[in-house]
Amino acid sequence: MPKSLIISPHADDETLGCGGYMAANPGCHVVLMAKHSNDRVEEFIESSKVLKFTYTLLDLPDGYMYMMPIPDVAQKIKRISEQDDYRNAFVCYPSIHQDHQFTHNVSLIGLRRFPGDVLEYEYPEGSSYYTRMIPTSYFAMNDEIMNTKIEAMRRYKSQICDNRDEQSLVGLASIRGLENLSSYAEAYRLIKGRLYS
Numbered sequence: 001m002p003k004s005l006i007i008s009p010h011a012d013d014e015t016l017g018c019g020g021y022m023a024a025n026p027g028c029h030v031v032l033m034a035k036h037s038n039d040r041v042e043e044f045i046e047s048s049k050v051l052k053f054t055y056t057l058l059d060l061p062d063g064y065m066y067m068m069p070i071p072d073v074a075q076k077i078k079r080i081s082e083q084d085d086y087r088n089a090f091v092c093y094p095s096i097h098q099d100h101q102f103t104h105n106v107s108l109i110g111l112r113r114f115p116g117d118v119l120e121y122e123y124p125e126g127s128s129y130y131t132r133m134i135p136t137s138y139f140a141m142n143d144e145i146m147n148t149k150i151e152a153m154r155r156y157k158s159q160i161c162d163n164r165d166e167q168s169l170v171g172l173a174s175i176r177g178l179e180n181l182s183s184y185a186e187a188y189r190l191i192k193g194r195l196y197s
């Protein structure tokens, strides 16, 4: 079965945004952009075991990714996207964080010729700006998938805070589920699509 590629600025964004989708589709591949402490990378690896994803670490400077040459990083993402027959790619919503904006922009450049769908994912946000993504697509989650996502997020002990705790995950998933007429859902925005035959 064709796999999915997920580009994550920091260790936890992939789980916050696509944890449910990954729980239901084992074998996704995550590109982790930022270089983190060993402890946080360990949490990322623990989360990868829960959600059964493989990964590539790009080791870009955390908080300062924008200082890296865009063509070089875009080329790396392009090469990774060509290493497997990915059916779709997920890119973080830009939001109000310089690493998220950089990851969003450089990913779209790297995936310019990507043959599959490209979608944005969202995450619970503590920003006072209005930055919520307008979804085009939903991934409905049953209790089991929702619990697996929560289980994966619990692995990020260093990252749990007001807007990244279990209540936030369930809250956002409930709002998106309400919009999608399901118990829980993850929301996505299709940026580039193709018709499957």
Ligand SMILES: [Zn+2]
Pocket: 009, 010, 013, 100
């Ligand atoms: Zn992040």
